[in-house]
Amino acid sequence: MARAGRRPGPTETREQIIAAARRAFAEQGYDGATVRGIAAEAGVNAALLHHFFGTKQQLFVVAMNFPIDPAEQLPLLLSGPPEQIGERVARLFLALWGDPAGRAPFLAMLRSVASNEQAATMLRQFMVRTVLARLAEARGVPPLRVTAAAAQMIGLVMLRYVVQAPPLVDATDDEIVELIAPVLQNYLTPE
The missing domain is CATH 1.10.357.10 (Tetracycline Repressor, domain 2)
Known part of the structure; x- marks a missing residue:
C-alpha cells in the first residue's frame, strides 16, 4: 500500500505519476486503467494523484499531451x-x-x-x-x-x-x- 502524504526529498512525483499513467493507459486502455492502479504503480496514494490532476480524464489529457481537454x-x-x-x-x-x-x-x-x-x-x-x-x-x-x-x-x-x-x-x-x-x-x- 502506498504511503499517504508528501514524499521526503526532491519531488519528481508528478512526472512519475504521468509515466505510470502512460504505461497503464497503453497497456490497459482508457477504460481498463484505474486511478488506484496508476497511483500504486507510481508508488503514491490515490489522493495525491487527485491532488495533482483531479480526475482520471484530466490525467489522461496530461499524459497524452493533449493541448486541450x-x-x-x-x-x-x-x-x-x-x-x-x-x-x-x-x-x-x-x-x-x-x-x-x-x-x-x-x-x-x-x-x-x-x-x-x-x-x-x-x-x-x-x-x-x-x-x-x-x-x-x-x-x-x-x-x-x-x-x-x-x-x-x-x-x-x-x-x-x-x-x-x-x-x-x-x-x-x-x-x-x-x-x-x-x-x-x-x-x-x-x-
Missing part, C-alpha cells in the same frame, strides 16, 4: 443557438488545428493511432466516453451521427494539415466553415 470544450459547443452548433464545431476544430503549437500533439496522436492498435483503443475509449457519447446525448441524436461528424472533421484536418491538399490549405477558415458547417449541423440535429 476535449471534454472541457463540450459545454462551449453546446452553448449558444442549437442551429449554429455545426459552425461552432467547425470553428473549434479549425482553431485547434490552425495553431502550429497545438497541432503537433494532435499530429503525433494521429500517427500513433494509425500505426498502433493499443493507442487506437486507448484514444477510442477516451473519445467515446468523454466526448462523443456525451455530445450525442446532449443533442438527442444517435451516436452514429456524432461519430460521422467527428469522422468528417478528422478527414478535413487530415487533408488540410497532414496531406496539405492545396485547395484546403489555401482556403480561409471562413470558406471551410461555410462548406462544412451545414453538413455538421445535419449530423448534430435531431430528426
